[in-house]
Ligand SMILES: *[C@@H]1O[C@H](CO)[C@@H](O)[C@H](O)[C@H]1NC(C)=O
Ligand SMILES: *[C@@H]1O[C@H](CO)[C@@H](O)[C@H](O)[C@H]1NC(C)=O
Ligand SMILES: *[C@@H]1O[C@H](CO)[C@@H](O)[C@H](O)[C@H]1NC(C)=O
Ligand SMILES: *[C@@H]1O[C@H](CO)[C@@H](O)[C@H](O)[C@H]1NC(C)=O
Ligand SMILES: *[C@@H]1O[C@H](CO)[C@@H](O)[C@H](O)[C@H]1NC(C)=O
Ligand SMILES: *[C@@H]1O[C@H](CO)[C@@H](O)[C@H](O)[C@H]1NC(C)=O
Ligand SMILES: *[C@@H]1O[C@H](CO)[C@@H](O)[C@H](O)[C@H]1NC(C)=O
């Protein structure tokens with residue numbers, strides 16, 4: 001995925017630390033979380049923990065519920081032993097968190113699917129172990145590209161054309177189709193589909209890209225319609241281009257959702273149309289500018305086109321014959337890593353199809369620098385550990401993790417064990433990806449798997465997992481969260497932490513007066529039930545923040561005692577002291 005982490009990506013050498021904010025009353029008039037919830041109380045002692053622990057308890061403590069798959073995920077008979085179990089250290093401590101009655105809505109599905117994935121992974125691991133002594137002829141099947149030049153090979157010819165995507169899509173993966181609309185069915189459709197589950201007979205459609213062409217008799221307006229489909233909820237809200245309603249100015253990765261020229265030409269076309277029975281006054285000037293109806297529409301019957309649909313940070317983008325035409329923001333739980341095939345429907349003669357920029361893992365047999373990159377051992381009693389950095393990553397982001405291992409994870413502080421770095425990764429729905437990930441985890445010893453499938457909406461649980469790791473497994477003085485597309489200046493952070501009070505610290509880019517999104521149509525709508533207040537207390541942006549151990553402990557304890565509530569906030573995870 002990545003993580004279309006809106007909130008503000010930090011790529012390259014940017015230093016993450018912008019604003020420092022702490023609960024300590026150094027800067028007198030910044031509001032602390034405690035003040036936020038107790039506006040009328042006079043605060044006598046604002047130093048660190050005492051403030052946080054005074055916070056009132058949740059009115060109604062959530063209870064523990066039974067969740068399908070949880071028993072399986074936490075059954076110790078299935079846990080690997082000793083060395084091999086290292087990627088599961090944090091996993092083992094997360095059970096309580098996952099069985100809360102008030103957990104995030106997607107948690108149950110994420111757990112159920114994780115149980116299936118874990119079952120498959122265990123079976124591959126044991127099969128592979130049996131083969132180990134016969135010199136493992138590794139099946140490296142995540143490939144950088146797949147193509148269907150020959151329609152009889154990858155594209156089957158009987159109407160259910162599927163180009164298989166072996167290990168999902170990542171940022172910058174693209175699918176290019178060269179084809180000719182054959183005029184037979186008034187258009188065609190390209191669909192990115194997920195994998196079929198045992199309980200979901202039809203795979204979800206992560207992107208439905210449907211092109212309607214005028215047809216022989218010009219009975220239809222040409223239009224591109226995009227949508228998603230899931231077994232549980234059916235079709236989502238369709239997005240059309242050109243859009244005859246109000247122009248949609250929202251952008252995805254900075255690109256327009258619908259090419260303006262397309263919209264404009266569609267308007268002209270309506271006012272000029274000779275084919276439609278609609279009676280509208282015409283303007284001579286417009287007629288002169290556009291003497292060919294639909295000349296701006298990128299697809300035409302009988303004309304060859306090259307369409308590339310690529311995965312950005314925030315959505316899919318389509319470029320047709322070299323021009324950007326449409327963008328479609330990812331929808332919840334329908335993320336690019338889930339794509340397992342491309343399906344083509346309708347009247348289209350395909351010349352070729354090519355998927356590239358697909359995720360590939362390193363060939364561990366060929367890695368020369370494995371020993372230099374492998375995480376140093378950290379004893380759980382280590383007094384040296386100053387900072388634990390938890391990096392959010394997802395299963396098929398193999399390359400990003402390697403880039404981190406070969407760049408900022410080589411800081412002396414990391415190599416010597418003063419700073420520990422661990423990737424927090426949920427299970428993938430593709431068993432090949434999970435197996436590659438498992439091998440990577442064993443080789444580099446820096447991966448923590450999560451007992452749920454990596455849906456974006458479950459990221460908050462990873463935040464808590466990092467706190468668990470930094471307090472119970474590798475007690476560290478400070479705990480930091482970052483993403484796998486950030487460069488962390490470990491040296492700078494260690495220097496600045498030296499001058500900070502080691503208690504009650506929240507350090508990073510802190511928003512001091514943001515407000516909940518109350519527009520019901522907005523993707524990030526927060527209902528008054530979820531968040532009754534008019535604004536949020538200070539919170540830190542996702543790409544990088546540091547908390548001190550006392551706060552991490554408070555968070556972990558709060559979850560064990562079920563006094564803390566989790567809400568999912570726009571592109572970031574927010575732990576609410578409620
Ligand atoms: C404030 O709280 C801290 C920690 O609990 C304590 O050490 C300190 O004495 C308190 N200060 C005052 C003025 O109460
Ligand atoms: C764990 O799995 C074993 C073997 O399938 C089963 O006998 C046992 O009851 C399971 N334990 C729990 C706690 O579910
Ligand atoms: C994976 O690779 C192995 C060996 O190269 C091959 O036998 C197998 O069919 C491949 N699997 C897929 C799904 O392509
Ligand atoms: C296309 O497929 C046919 C049989 O399926 C094969 O004989 C031919 O060599 C293939 N052509 C290319 C270019 O791959
Ligand atoms: C694709 O398949 C169709 C029908 O199976 C066939 O007529 C056509 O020649 C094929 N095209 C290519 C490029 O192989
Ligand atoms: C298409 O062909 C494949 C095998 O060639 C078959 O399994 C599948 O059922 C067929 N689909 C349809 C819709 O006929
Ligand atoms: C198009 O027009 C022809 C003749 O007017 C008619 O026979 C045909 O059915 C029409 N096709 C469609 C799709 O309406």
Ligand SMILES: *[C@@H]1O[C@H](CO)[C@@H](O)[C@H](O)[C@H]1NC(C)=O
Nearest residue numbers: 271276277278279280281282
């Ligand atoms: C065009 O539409 C208007 C109102 O919609 C109507 O008054 C007028 O008679 C129509 N003209 C023709 C030529 O149909």
Ligand SMILES: *[C@@H]1O[C@H](CO)[C@@H](O)[C@H](O)[C@H]1NC(C)=O
Nearest residue numbers: 271280281282283284285286
């Ligand atoms: C035609 O052009 C005139 C001036 O150029 C403009 O005021 C009018 O709104 C236009 N009408 C249409 C239907 O576009």
